[in-house]
Amino acid sequence: MDIVNQLQRxxxxxxxxxxxxxxxxxxxxQIQKLQxxxxxxxxxxxxxxxxxxxxxxxxxxxIALSVDQQHVDYQKVDACVHQFxxxxxxxxxxxxxxxxxxxxxxxxxKNLEGCLRCLQQVKDEYYLVKNKLQxxxxxEQQIVAAGGAIPIMG
Amino acid sequence: MxxxxxxxxxxxxxxxxxxLRVLVVDDDPTWLKILEKMLKKCSYEVTTCCLAREALDLxxxxxxxxxxxxxDVNMPDMDGFKLLEHVGLEMDLPVIMMSVDGETxxxxxxxxxxxxxxxxxxxxxxxxKNIWQHVFRKKIHEVRDIEGLESGIEEFQMMRxxxxxxxxxxxxxxxxxxxxxxxxxxxxxKHDDKNFGDPSAGKRTRVVWTVDLHQKFVKAVNYMGFDKxxxxxILELMNVPWLTRENVASHLQKYRLYLSRLQKDNxxxxxxGGIKQSTDATSRxxxxxxxxxxxxxxxxxxxANTNFGIPKNTVIQNSNPKSHDxxxxxxxxxxxxxxxxxxxEIQKATSSSGVGxxxxxxxxxxxxxYTTFSSALPPQFSWNREHKPQIDPNNVFNHLSLPDLDxxxxxQKTFLPxxxxxxxxxxxxxxxxxxxPPRATxxxxxxxxxxxxxxxxxxxxPVQSECSTTAFNPSxxxxxxxxxxxxxxxxxxxxxxxxxxxxxxxxxxNSALTSLNENFPPCLLPEDCSPTYFEMQNxxxxxxxxxxxxxxxxxxxxxxxxxxxxxxxxxxEYPVMDQGLFIx
Numbered sequence: 001m002d003i004v005n006q007l008q009r010x011x012x013x014x015x016x017x018x019x020x021x022x023x024x025x026x027x028x029x030q031i032q033k034l035q036x037x038x039x040x041x042x043x044x045x046x047x048x049x050x051x052x053x054x055x056x057x058x059x060x061x062x063i064a065l066s067v068d069q070q071h072v073d074y075q076k077v078d079a080c081v082h083q084f085x086x087x088x089x090x091x092x093x094x095x096x097x098x099x100x101x102x103x104x105x106x107x108x109x110k111n112l113e114g115c116l117r118c119l120q121q122v123k124d125e126y127y128l129v130k131n132k133l134q135x136x137x138x139x140e141q142q143i144v145a146a147g148g149a150i151p152i153m154g
Numbered sequence: 155m156x157x158x159x160x161x162x163x164x165x166x167x168x169x170x171x172x173x174l175r176v177l178v179v180d181d182d183p184t185w186l187k188i189l190e191k192m193l194k195k196c197s198y199e200v201t202t203c204c205l206a207r208e209a210l211d212l213x214x215x216x217x218x219x220x221x222x223x224x225x226d227v228n229m230p231d232m233d234g235f236k237l238l239e240h241v242g243l244e245m246d247l248p249v250i251m252m253s254v255d256g257e258t259x260x261x262x263x264x265x266x267x268x269x270x271x272x273x274x275x276x277x278x279x280x281x282x283k284n285i286w287q288h289v290f291r292k293k294i295h296e297v298r299d300i301e302g303l304e305s306g307i308e309e310f311q312m313m314r315x316x317x318x319x320x321x322x323x324x325x326x327x328x329x330x331x332x333x334x335x336x337x338x339x340x341x342x343x344k345h346d347d348k349n350f351g352d353p354s355a356g357k358r359t360r361v362v363w364t365v366d367l368h369q370k371f372v373k374a375v376n377y378m379g380f381d382k383x384x385x386x387x388i389l390e391l392m393n394v395p396w397l398t399r400e401n402v403a404s405h406l407q408k409y410r411l412y413l414s415r416l417q418k419d420n421x422x423x424x425x426x427g428g429i430k431q432s433t434d435a436t437s438r439x440x441x442x443x444x445x446x447x448x449x450x451x452x453x454x455x456x457x458a459n460t461n462f463g464i465p466k467n468t469v470i471q472n473s474n475p476k477s478h479d480x481x482x483x484x485x486x487x488x489x490x491x492x493x494x495x496x497x498x499e500i501q502k503a504t505s506s507s508g509v510g511x512x513x514x515x516x517x518x519x520x521x522x523x524y525t526t527f528s529s530a531l532p533p534q535f536s537w538n539r540e541h542k543p544q545i546d547p548n549n550v551f552n553h554l555s556l557p558d559l560d561x562x563x564x565x566q567k568t569f570l571p572x573x574x575x576x577x578x579x580x581x582x583x584x585x586x587x588x589x590x591p592p593r594a595t596x597x598x599x600x601x602x603x604x605x606x607x608x609x610x611x612x613x614x615x616p617v618q619s620e621c622s623t624t625a626f627n628p629s630x631x632x633x634x635x636x637x638x639x640x641x642x643x644x645x646x647x648x649x650x651x652x653x654x655x656x657x658x659x660x661x662x663x664n665s666a667l668t669s670l671n672e673n674f675p676p677c678l679l680p681e682d683c684s685p686t687y688f689e690m691q692n693x694x695x696x697x698x699x700x701x702x703x704x705x706x707x708x709x710x711x712x713x714x715x716x717x718x719x720x721x722x723x724x725x726x727e728y729p730v731m732d733q734g735l736f737i738x
Contacts, residue, residue: 027276034191034279042191049184082228083182086254089276090184 004148011139012151018136023129027092029153047133050091054126057084061119069112077107077115084122095125171286172197179209179225179237180252185275189224192279206232213245217362220247221289224273227253227260235267239415242268242408244363248288252277267415268408296361299400361401370394371405380413 018024035042057080064076085100099122106114140150176198180186186202193200201220203209206229213220223241227234238249251264254275264272270288273281363371374391375383385403392402 030276030278031188034188034195039191046184046187049187053183079228082255086226086228086275087182087184089254090182090188092276 004143004146007139007143007146008148008151011136011143012153014132014136014139015153018132022094023132025092025094027089029092031091032152044137047091047137050087050093051130053087054084054130057087058119058123058126061122065112065115065119072110072112072115074107074110078104081107081122088126093126093129096122096129099125169197171289174198174286174289175201175219175221176285177201177203177209177212177220177223179203179206179223179229179234181205181226181229185226185252189277189282192277192282195279196283198282205229206234206237209237210240213241213247217245217364220245222248222250222285224250224252224285227251227255227264235263238264238267238269239412243405243412244365244368246361246363246405246408248292250285250288266411268411296400296404299398299404361397361405363405367392367394367397368405371402371409375406375409380410 015024019028031046032043039045061077061080061084064073064080067073081100081103085097085104088094088096088100099118103115103118103122106118143150174196176193178186178189178193178200180189180202181204183204186204190200190202201212203212206225209223209225213223225234225237229237234251234253238251241247241249248270249268250271250273251269252273252275253260256274261272270291271285361367370392371388374388377383377391378387383406385399385406388406389397389399389402
C-alpha cells in the first residue's frame with residue numbers, strides 16, 4: 001500500500017506539473033474521464049493513435065519543406081499543420097497546438113525559413129509531450145501492477 | 155447500428171434522447187475515437203466514418219438510419235461543406251460541423267451551407283450531450299410547416315395516413331408521448347375535418363429525399379421554371395401523395411441555396427476556366443436559378459403563346475434584367491449561368507435570377523458557353539443553349555420560331571444534353587439511368603422540351619412516355635454515356651463525378667420520376683402544351699438538332715441542379731457538379 005500511495009503521489013505530481021507547464025490542458029482531463037471499465041485503456045489507445053498520426057504528419061511536413069523555396073507546396077503544409085493542430089487538440093497537447101498556430105503565420109506568409117523553424121519547434125514540443133506521456137503511462141502501469149488505482153484528477 | 159434501422163423504436167421512445175443515431179465523420183483518427191466514446195457516453199448510437207464519401211454511401215444505404223450527422227470541415231476526399239450540402243439535400247438530416255478552426259468566415263460558411271451548428275475543437279462532452287435538440291427542432295419545424303399547408307388537403311390526408319404508419323420511424327426519437335399525442339390528433343383530424351392546420355397532423359416522419367424523389371422534384375421545378383415555381387405547384391406536379399407542401403417548400407429552399415452556391419462556384423470556375431460567358435455575379439445567380447427554371451419557365455409562358463414554347467423560355471435569360479446581356483446570351487451567366495433561358499423571363503422580362511436555363515448563348519461566346527453548358531447545363535438548358543444569345547428573347551421566343559431554335563441548335567451541340575428532350579429517342583442512350591421508369595424520363599423531357607419548341611423536339615416530348623428517363627439514375631451509370639445521345643455532351647461528364655451527383659440528386663428520382671410520369675400527361679404543361687407541339691418536338695428531336703438536347707433527363711435533372719452554378723463552366727465542372735448532386 002505504501003508503494004501504491006507513493007506511486008500515486010508521484011503520478012499526481014507528475015501530471016500536475018504537465019498541466020502547470022502547459023504541456024497538457026483540460027482536454028487531457030476530459031479524455032481521462034472517458035475512460036471506464038468498458039474501456040480501461042482508452043486514454044492509452046487515444047494517445048497511441050495520436051502518436052502514430054503525428055509521426056506521419058511530421059514526416060510529411062519535413063518532406064514538404066525540404067524542397068527549395070520556389071517549390072514548396074504551402075497548401076500541403078497548411079493541410080498537415082491544420083491536421084496536426086486538430087489532433088494535438090484532441091488529447092490536449094497544448095504547446096504543440098500553439099506552435100501550430102504560429103506555424104500558420106509562417107506558411108501563410110510563405111516564409112520558408114520561418115516554416116522550417118516552426119517545424120523544428122513543433123517537433124521539439126511533440127517529442128517532449130510524447131516523452132512525458134509515456135512516462136505517465138509507465139507510472140500508471142506501475143500503480144496498477146502494485147495493485148492500486150490510478151488517481152483521477154479533478 | 156442495425157437496430158436503428160427500424161427507426162427509433164422503443165428504446166428511443168422511452169428514454170429520449172438516448173439511442174439517437176449519430177453518424178460521425180472525421181478523418182482524424184484520434185478525434186473519431188474520442189467523439190465515438192463521448193457520444194456513447196451520452197447513450198447515443200454511434201457510427202463512425204473517416205471519409206466523406208463513405209459517409210454518404212452509408213447514409214444512402216441506410217436511408218432513415220440516422221438522426222444526425224456530425225462532420226469535420228476539413229477532410230481529404232471531400233470538402234465538409236459539400237458533404238453538408240449533400241446530406242441536407244438528399245437526406246434532410248441535421249448536420250453539425252466541427253473544426254479546430256473557429257474563424258468567423260468558416261463558421262459563416264457552415265451556417266450558409268445549412269449546418270445546424272458549428273463546434274470548435276476541442277469538443278467537450280457537454281456540447282455533444284445536447285445535439286439531440288437539432289433533431290428535435292427539425293421535427294418540430296416539419297410539423298409546423300404543415301400548418302401552413304393551404305392546399306393539397308387530399309395529399310395531406312394521404313400523407314397522414316401514410317405517416318401514421320411510419321411515424322415511429324421518423325419521429326420516434328421524439329419520444330413516445332409526443333408521437334402518440336400526435337398520432338391521436340392526427341387521426342382525429344383526419345376523421346373530423348380536413349384541417350391541415352393542425353400541427354400534430356403534420357408530417358411527422360421526416361421526408362427522405364431519395365434520388366427518385368429529388369428527381370421528381372427537380373423535374374417539377376424545371377418544368378415550371380425554377381424562379382417562378384412555388385412549393386404548391388411543385389407538389390402538384392410531383393404527385394407524391396404522402397408529400398406535403400411544407401416538405402417541398404423546405405426542400406426547395408435548400409435547393410435554391412444549393413444552386414446559388416453552385417452558381418457562385420461556377421462563376422469562379424468560369425472565370426478561371428476562361429469561360430467567357432459573360433456571366434457576372436448576378437447573371438450567375440440567375441443562371442443558377444434559371445437552370446432550373448428555365449426548363450420550367452418555358453412552359454409557363456410560352457407554351458401558351460408560342461408554338462414551341464421554347465422560344466420564350468430559352469431566351470429568357472436576357473429578360474433578366476440583371477443578367478446578362480440580352481437574350482440568351484447573357485453570358486453573364488458565366489460559368490454558371492449556363493444558358494439559362496428563362497422563358498418566363500422573356501415574357502416577363504423580369505427574369506429575375508430565377509431563370510434556370512440561362513441561355514446566355516450570347517454570341518461570341520456561345521460556343522464556349524455551349525460547351526460549358528453542355529457540361530454543366532442542366533438538361534433544361536441544353537436546348538436553350540442553342541439559342542443564340544443574341545436573339546432577343548422576347549422577340550424570338552415569343553414567336554418561338556423554329557429558326558431560332560436552329561440557331562440554338564448549333565450551340566447546343568456543345569452542351570451536354572442535359573435536357574431530357576431527346577428522351578424519347580435518347581432514352582436508350584440513357585442507359586445508365588436505369589432507375590427511372592420510362593415515363594419518368596418523359597416527365598423530364600417534357601420539361602425541357604417545352605422549352606425548346608423548335609429544335610429540340612426532344613425537349614418537350616411529354617407525350618413520349620417512354621422516355622428513358624431512367625437516365626435519372628443517379629448512379630454511375632448515367633455517366634455520360636447515357637446522357638448524351640449525342641455523345642458529345644456526355645463526354646465531358648466525368649463518370650465519377652456524375653456518380654457522386656447522381657447519388658445525391660437523384661435520390662428520389664426514380665421514384666419521383668415514376669410518379670412524375672403519371673402526373674404528367676402527354677402534355678407536360680397542362681395548360682400550355684399542345685399535343686401537336688410535342689409531337690413536333692419529338693420528331694425534331696430525333697433529329698437531334700442539338701446534341702445537347704439529347705441529354706438524358708437525368709442529365710437534365712442534374713444539370714438543373716448544378717447547372718446554375720456550374721455553368722458556364724466547362725464540361726469538367728459540369729460533371730462534377732452533377733455528380734455531387736446526384737450521387738447515386
